[in-house]
Each structure stands twice: as C-alpha cells, then as structure tokens.
Amino acid sequence: MKVLKFGGTSVGTVESLKAVLGIVKKSYDAKEKPLVVLSAMSGVTNLLTQLAEDAAEGKSFSEGLKSLEDRHFTVVKELLAVKYQNPVFTKLKLFFNEIEDLLQGIFALKELSYQSKDLILSYGERCSNYMVSKVMEQYVPESLFVDASHYVKTDSNFGNAHLNETLTEQLVKSLYISHGDKLLFVTGFIGSNENGRITTLGRGGSDYTAAIFGSILDAAAIEIWTDVNGMLTADPRIVKKAFSLPVLSYTEAMELSYFGAKVIYPPTMIPAFLKKIPIVIRNTFEPDFSGTVIQFDSGKTALPIKGISSISDISVINLSGSGMIGKSGFSGRLFTLLAREQINVVLITQSSSEHSITFAVNPSDAKRAIQLIEVEFELEIQANKLIVPAIEDNLSVLAIVGENMKKTPGMSGRLFAALGRNGINVRAIAQGSSEYNISVIIGKEDLAKALNAVHDAFFAELKKTLHVFNIGTGNIGATLFKQLESQHDFLLDKNDIEIKVVGISNSRKMLFNTEGVDLTNWSNELDKNGTESDLALFIDRMKALNLPNCVFIDNTASKLPATYYEDIFKSNISIVTCNKIANSGKYEQYKTLRDTAHRHGVDFFYETNVGAGLPIVRVLKDLMLSGDRIVKIEAILSGTISYIFNNFKADASFYDVVKQAQELGYTEPDPRDDLGGIDFMRKMLILARDAGYPVEAEDVDLGSILPPACLKAESVDAFYAELQRENDYFEAMKKKAEDENKVIRYIGKLESGKVSIAIQFVDENHPFYALSGSDNIISFTTERYKERPLVVKGPGAGAEVTAAGVFADLVNVGA
Numbered sequence: 001m002k003v004l005k006f007g008g009t010s011v012g013t014v015e016s017l018k019a020v021l022g023i024v025k026k027s028y029d030a031k032e033k034p035l036v037v038l039s040a041m042s043g044v045t046n047l048l049t050q051l052a053e054d055a056a057e058g059k060s061f062s063e064g065l066k067s068l069e070d071r072h073f074t075v076v077k078e079l080l081a082v083k084y085q086n087p088v089f090t091k092l093k094l095f096f097n098e099i100e101d102l103l104q105g106i107f108a109l110k111e112l113s114y115q116s117k118d119l120i121l122s123y124g125e126r127c128s129n130y131m132v133s134k135v136m137e138q139y140v141p142e143s144l145f146v147d148a149s150h151y152v153k154t155d156s157n158f159g160n161a162h163l164n165e166t167l168t169e170q171l172v173k174s175l176y177i178s179h180g181d182k183l184l185f186v187t188g189f190i191g192s193n194e195n196g197r198i199t200t201l202g203r204g205g206s207d208y209t210a211a212i213f214g215s216i217l218d219a220a221a222i223e224i225w226t227d228v229n230g231m232l233t234a235d236p237r238i239v240k241k242a243f244s245l246p247v248l249s250y251t252e253a254m255e256l257s258y259f260g261a262k263v264i265y266p267p268t269m270i271p272a273f274l275k276k277i278p279i280v281i282r283n284t285f286e287p288d289f290s291g292t293v294i295q296f297d298s299g300k301t302a303l304p305i306k307g308i309s310s311i312s313d314i315s316v317i318n319l320s321g322s323g324m325i326g327k328s329g330f331s332g333r334l335f336t337l338l339a340r341e342q343i344n345v346v347l348i349t350q351s352s353s354e355h356s357i358t359f360a361v362n363p364s365d366a367k368r369a370i371q372l373i374e375v376e377f378e379l380e381i382q383a384n385k386l387i388v389p390a391i392e393d394n395l396s397v398l399a400i401v402g403e404n405m406k407k408t409p410g411m412s413g414r415l416f417a418a419l420g421r422n423g424i425n426v427r428a429i430a431q432g433s434s435e436y437n438i439s440v441i442i443g444k445e446d447l448a449k450a451l452n453a454v455h456d457a458f459f460a461e462l463k464k465t466l467h468v469f470n471i472g473t474g475n476i477g478a479t480l481f482k483q484l485e486s487q488h489d490f491l492l493d494k495n496d497i498e499i500k501v502v503g504i505s506n507s508r509k510m511l512f513n514t515e516g517v518d519l520t521n522w523s524n525e526l527d528k529n530g531t532e533s534d535l536a537l538f539i540d541r542m543k544a545l546n547l548p549n550c551v552f553i554d555n556t557a558s559k560l561p562a563t564y565y566e567d568i569f570k571s572n573i574s575i576v577t578c579n580k581i582a583n584s585g586k587y588e589q590y591k592t593l594r595d596t597a598h599r600h601g602v603d604f605f606y607e608t609n610v611g612a613g614l615p616i617v618r619v620l621k622d623l624m625l626s627g628d629r630i631v632k633i634e635a636i637l638s639g640t641i642s643y644i645f646n647n648f649k650a651d652a653s654f655y656d657v658v659k660q661a662q663e664l665g666y667t668e669p670d671p672r673d674d675l676g677g678i679d680f681m682r683k684m685l686i687l688a689r690d691a692g693y694p695v696e697a698e699d700v701d702l703g704s705i706l707p708p709a710c711l712k713a714e715s716v717d718a719f720y721a722e723l724q725r726e727n728d729y730f731e732a733m734k735k736k737a738e739d740e741n742k743v744i745r746y747i748g749k750l751e752s753g754k755v756s757i758a759i760q761f762v763d764e765n766h767p768f769y770a771l772s773g774s775d776n777i778i779s780f781t782t783e784r785y786k787e788r789p790l791v792v793k794g795p796g797a798g799a800e801v802t803a804a805g806v807f808a809d810l811v812n813v814g815a
C-alpha cells in the first residue's frame with residue numbers, strides 16, 4: 001500500500017481538487033492500494049481559528065461561517081452529480097451546525113480553551129475528507145471517509161498532542177483489517193485522547209498523520225503532494241536557478257528543513273524514518289514530475305552538496321571573558337540554562353582559545369537569553385571575568401548541506417571563496433559535528449547575494465550568471481550588445497554561462513532591469529523607460545542591488561568613470577574596460593587599481609586597451625607571470641593611423657582617408673586623440689607599465705604625424721578644416737615615401753624603460769612594411785624570445801573586433 005497525503009493548497013479549489021482526484025484514481029487503478037490523507041481546504045484552519053477567537057471576544061462569526069459553508073458547497077455543486085448532492089449537503093450542513101453550536105457556546109462563555117479550539121479545528125479536515133470521499137465515490141464506489149480521531153490516540157496536550165503509539169497501532173491495524181480493501185480518505189492532523197476528546201497534532205500535523213499510517217501499515221512509500229516540485233537546492237524565490245533534488249537522505253532533508261526549506265516539518269518524518277519508508281515530495285499541479293525521494297541513504301549523486309538553506313533573521317550573542325578559560329562546566333551551564341528556558345540555539349561556535357562562545361538564537365529570544373545569562377552568571381560578571389554580552393542583529397544564517405561533504409575535500413574552501421569573492425563578510429562559522437552541514441552567519445543585507453553566489457559555486461557546472469552593468473552604448477557598446485544577444489543561447493548551452501545586462505547607461509539616460517534588459521530592444525527601452533543618466537547614481541544603484549558575479553563594463557571614452565573604479569573594486573565588482581583612461585593616468589592610480597582589485601579578489605580586464613581584440617595584454621601578462629623579462633617592444637598600435645598610411649596613396653587626400661577611418665569606426669570619438677598620437681601613447685604607457693616600468697605620460701617621447709597647426713585645433717570641426725588646409729604638407733609626405741619606395745609608419749618603442757613614438761619611412765626589408773587595413777603589429781623581444789621576437793599582428797581597431805575583445809574579457813570574469 002501507499003499513503004498519498006494532500007496539503008491545503010491541493011484541496012484548495014475545484015480545479016486543484018480535480019487534479020487530486022485524477023492522481024488518486026490513477027494510483028487506485030494501478031493497484032497501488034492508496035490510502036489518502038487530506039488536510040483542510042487551504043485557509044480553512046486559519047479561518048476557523050479566527051472565528052473561534054472572534055467568538056471568544058464577543059464578535060460576530062456568522063459571516064465567516066457562511067463563507068466556509070459556501071466554499072465547501074461550491075465544490076460539491078461543481079464536482080458531484082446533482083442526483084448525489086442532497087445527502088452530502090445534509091451531512092455537511094450537520095457539520096456546520098455543530099461548528100455553529102460550538103461557536104455560540106464560546107461566544108456565551110467568552111472563553112476559548114485549547115480543547116474547544118482543537119474540536120473546532122477538526123471540522124476543517126472532517127469536512128474536506130468527507131466531501132472528497134463522496135465525490136470520489138462516483139468513480140471508485142469503494143471510497144470511504146475515515147475520521148482519524150477514532151484511530152489516532154494521543155495524550156491530552158491539546159494543540160500539540162503526543163501520540164499513544166501502542167494504542168494507535170492496534171486501532172489502525174484493526175481499521176485496515178476490516179476496511180483495507182477500500183479507498184480510505186483519512187482526516188489529517190486530528191486524534192483524540194483517552195476520553196475520546198478531539199486533539200490536534202500540532203505543526204505539520206497532516207504529514208504526521210500520513211507518516212503514522214504509513215509506518216503502521218508498512219507502506220511502500222508515503223507521498224506528500226504539495227504545490228512545489230519537491231525539495232529544491234535553495235529557496236527559488238531568492239535563487240532563480242534552484243532546481244529540484246531527485247534524492248535526499250532523511251538526515252539531509254532534516255538539515256535542509258531545519259534551515260528553512262518549508263516543504264516538510266522534520267519531526268513528522270520520524271515514524272517513516274524509523275521504518276525506512278521512503279517519503280516522496282510531489283507536485284499536485286505537475287503530477288508527471290517525479291519529485292524528491294527522501295530515503296534512508298543519500299543516493300548516488302555527482303552533486304558535492306545537496307542544497308543551501310538559510311534563516312533570514314537571526315540574532316547572535318557573543319560571550320567572552322577570562323572567566324571562561326579552562327572552565328569545563330561553562331558551556332554546559334550556559335546551554336542547559338537556555339534549553340531549560342526553551343530557547344532554541346540555532347548554531348554555536350567556540351573559539352579554540354576558549355575565550356569566547358558565539359551562539360545564534362531567534363531574534364524574539366535574544367533579549368530573554370541575555371537576561372537569563374546575566375542572572376545565571378552574575379558573580380562572574382561582577383568579578384569582571386565575563387563581559388556582559390550584547391546582541392547583534394540583522395544577521396542571517398546560510399548553510400550548505402549534504403552527506404557527501406565529509407568525503408569530499410575542499411567544500412569549505414569553495415564556500416568561503418564564493419563568499420570572499422563577492423565581498424561577503426562572515427561573522428561566525430559552525431560545522432555541524434555530523435559534518436552534514438557547514439553554517440555561516442552573515443549580514444542580512446548580503447543573504448540573497450550569498451545564496452546565489454554559493455549556489456553558483458557548488459552547482460557551477462550547471463550554470464553561471466554574470467550580472468553586467470554597462471556604460472557607453474556607442475560604437476563599441478551597441479556592437480557588444482548585438483554580440484551578446486546573438487551568442488546568448490550558445491553560451492548557455494555550450495559554456496553554461498548566462499549574461500544578464502542589468503544596468504545600461506549612456507551620457508543621456510540610464511536603465512535597470514534585474515531580470516536582464518532585452519538586448520533586441522535595449523535602445524527603445526532606454527529611451528522609453530530610462531531616467532536621466534548620472535554616473536554616481538548608476539554606481540550607487542549597482543552597489544545597492546548587491547548581485548553576485550557582478551561586472552562593470554566601461555565602453556565610454558570618458559574620463560569620469562575611472563574616478564569610480566577603485567570604489568567599484570571595493571564593492572567586490574569586477575571591471576572590464578576598453579576605455580584606456582584609467583590605465584594611462586598617473587602611475588599611482590594604475591597601481592592602486594590593481595592592488596585594490598587584487599585585495600578584493602575581483603578581476604580587472606582591459607585587453608582591448610591595446611590592439612582592440614588582438615591578444616596583446618594577455619600575452620604580455622603571461623610572459624611576465626612566467627618569469628620572462630621584456631627587452632624591447634616595437635609596435636604599431638594605432639589602427640586609425642595604420643589605416644591612414646595604408647590607404648593614403650595615389651589620388652586619395654589625407655582628409656578623405658581620415659574621414660573614412662572615422663566612418664569605419666576606427667577612430668576615437670574624438671579623432672584628434674588618434675592623429676595627435678595620444679591614443680597610441682596611452683597604449684604604450686599601459687604596455688610599459690604591464691612590463692614592469694613605472695612610466696608617466698610626461699616621460700614619453702611623442703613624435704607627431706601632424707603639422708603644428710592641426711595639433712592646436714580646438715574642435716573636431718576646426719581640426720578637419722586644418723587637415724584640408726594642410727593638404728600640401730601631407731602630399732609632400734606621400735611623395736617622399738613614394739619617391740624612396742618606402743611606406744610611412746608611426747612606430748612605438750619601449751627599450752630600457754624608455755618609451756618613444758615616431759614617424760618613420762620604412763622600406764620593404766622592415767618587418768612593419770607589409771600591413772593592410774587597420775592592422776596593428778607588435779613584436780616582443782624578451783629574454784626567451786631573443787633571437788626572433790614574438791609577434792602579434794592583425795586588425796587593431798573596429799567595432800566588431802573590439803566588442804569581441806570586451807566579450808572575451810567578460811566571459812573570463814571569475815573563471
């Protein structure tokens with residue numbers, strides 16, 4: 001046989017009841033011999049409580065009672081053929097009359113005892129089970145309503161009665177001997193004491209009824225049908241990626257439930273646990289889903305842990321003082337005291353020096369705990385051997401749970417790495433002696449972020465989400481969005497990476513969407529729903545959202561963002577940037593940024609600062625990390641100027657070629673930065689610094705390709721006008737090169753820590769002679785690459801290649 005228990009939401013509405021009938025019928029037809037336990041219809045127990053309390057206060061209860069009646073009658077009208085309805089109405093009406101009489105009595109006495117409350121509540125289960133058994137009779141004539149109060153015997157602890165196991169076992173067995181061939185509908189939650197007075201079984205009572213019947217009747221399984229897909233790896237309201245666990249051990253289920261997963265109430269499982277009967281959590285609204293099996297062993301699984309649970313509100317009390325050293329009875333006294341006063345201690349840690357004990361309690365118990373301690377340890381406190389403890393609030397507990405943990409090294413390392421990386425401060429740690437859980441206490445404001453970060457860390461093979469905040473939606477930004485959008489599915493399928501662009505800003509507007517902005521329509525959305533942009537506010541908002549795996553992308557050419565980088569790192573947010581300003585400012589800033597990122601365990605990636613998507617920064621970094629030393633760097637690193645000299649031939653005018661470079665998206669937003677050499681200088685500065693030289697911009701010997709008048713132009717328009725005016729100057733350059741059979745190159749050099757950039761006329765023997773388009777080329781001469789340098793060459797400007805480089809940096813964050 002099998003026990004099928006349905007909770008309140010499953011018996012809540014006509015629709016859900018149809019699902020219940022289907023599930024029961026299927027099991028019955030499959031000869032699984034189901035025994036059904038139903039809760040009261042959802043909300044009914046609460047309503048009955050309310051009515052009883054109202055009555056005791058002399059308030060009217062008739063309206064509430066009427067609504068109760070209506071809900072049940074509606075079900076009968078909808079689900080039972082008219083010809084069968086009358087006797088059912090009559091019986092239900094009898095129940096409601098009894099409730100009314102009871103409420104009258106309470107109203108008259110103005111007193112509500114636990115005993116009468118239990119009696120009133122029992123009608124919830126009795127009505128639902130009677131009604132559903134009658135509906136079922138239409139399909140399974142052997143259906144039978146069972147009032148469990150005749151079989152489940154308890155003591156007289158009304159409200160939370162304890163089971164009389166022996167008597168209950170006898171009665172349930174005899175029930176089954178006479179009626180085991182029928183389809184029984186058994187009221188959950190209720191029993192009766194030795195005098196036959198109705199009692200209730202307390203929290204999770206209907207699950208308990210199911211477990212009692214299941215264990216006495218040796219059920220093959222106890223199925224708990226609810227409205228979720230079994231037990232999940234974490235609270236799905238906070239962790240969107242939480243998924244259902246196929247198998248859990250009893251212990252794991254208890255640990256997970258203890259810390260919050262509210263699917264079952266652990267004590268109710270004990271009868272099943274003792275008899276090793278599997279409990280299966282299933283979803284009434286998704287009956288084809290197999291749910292979670294809770295069984296004796298933890299099952300074969302590749303998962304390092306089973307789940308992450310949490311308690312969002314906890315208070316921590318720390319006890320310290322010299323009086324505790326070497327006093328073996330101390331913690332015994334403390335915890336006996338708390339247990340005696342029924343203060344539930346959620347978690348305990350003790351420092352190895354025995355100087356302090358930290359423990360966590362529910363916030364509602366914290367004050368009382370302190371008062372009790374002050375009385376119990378009055379002498380110690382007076383003698384200054386114990387410091388009067390204080391309460392710390394606004395804390396949460398997060399726990400990772402799993403039996404395999406003790407067999408798998410590195411679990412706590414992974415936990416703390418995930419927390420540390422995301423800047424989550426751990427206030428206290430406890431590893432259950434069972435080693436089935438490791439718990440940490442953290443700030444309440446960090447809980448959602450921590451749950452997500454830890455979930456990613458342990459179930460990373462399943463999926464990693466990056467939360468992106470992008471400023472700059474111009475040439476590069478817009479192209480990046482296009483690439484992210486077109487690669488979204490590929491990344492998810494092949495690399496298990498999901499990228500959500502949560503914040504977008506340009507210089508006009510900014511927009512946030514924690515679910516991720518729709519990248520097919522970001523521009524319209526930004527226009528329509530965006531607010532006026534404000535970088536400081538943008539960053540504040542990014543910090544306040546406190547999302548895990550957070551990345552700030554700077555796709556602007558503005559000077560302003562760099563002033564926030566340090567602060568962003570301090571908030572444990574990684575930065576990817578194609579903007580060169582931050583790295584090419586003062587050396588001091590360059591250094592501070594690296595140190596800060598490093599200290600906070602976040603990434604600072606800027607591959608596109610040099611040579612767009614070409615792997616230049618990365619190559620240099622690898623050389624340096626592996627202990628090589630840079631002897632010399634020679635490079636062409638302005639894509640714009642490279643393009644210009646590759647196309648400034650024959651009839652083309654200099655002015656036209658510059659315009660083309662701008663149209664092709666090679667130039668900086670302000671092309672004077674390219675032609676004046678500033679952009680190239682920034683790149684050389686960054687390379688020199690990455691090669692270990694603390695160079696400043698003033699130290700660079702910067703030659704120019706422009707005549708002085710162009711350099712002085714005060715606006716872009718004026719600059720273009722100057723270019724046209726100086727046509728002869730450029731034509732002369734062109735002619736000189738052609739006469740000498742040479743090409744013009746603007747070449748940067750780093751040697752012995754000195755950086756220079758100069759225009760050169762080179763012949764076909766020069767390695768930089770053959771370039772085309774916007775090609776960059778860089779040759780690294782190092783101690784290892786001495787005979788022949790290491791050369792990287794390819795397109796070094798353009799929106800596609802640059803955005804692709806930003807993209808590559810992004811997916812490497814946290815890798």
Ligand SMILES: NC(=O)c1ccc[n+]([C@@H]2O[C@H](COP(=O)([O-])OP(=O)(O)OC[C@H]3O[C@@H](n4cnc5c(N)ncnc54)[C@H](O)[C@@H]3O)[C@@H](O)[C@H]2O)c1
Nearest residue numbers: 472473474475476506507556557558578579669797798802
């Ligand atoms: N074009 C290339 O080949 C290439 C290659 C490597 C790196 N880069 C770098 O890419 C960056 C962007 O270049 P682009 O061509 O896309 O420029 P762009 O002018 O097309 O776009 C710049 C964007 O930044 C926004 N912006 C400016 N200040 C802002 C602020 N304070 N807050 C928010 N948004 C702001 C603008 O509104 C605009 O959306 C530059 O730093 C450039 O050096 C470009």
Ligand SMILES: N[C@@H](CCO)C(=O)O
Nearest residue numbers: 638639640666667668
């Ligand atoms: N404007 C830059 C883009 C690449 O950083 C160039 O022309 O090289």
Ligand code: NA
Nearest residue numbers: 607610612614
């Ligand atoms: Na690069």
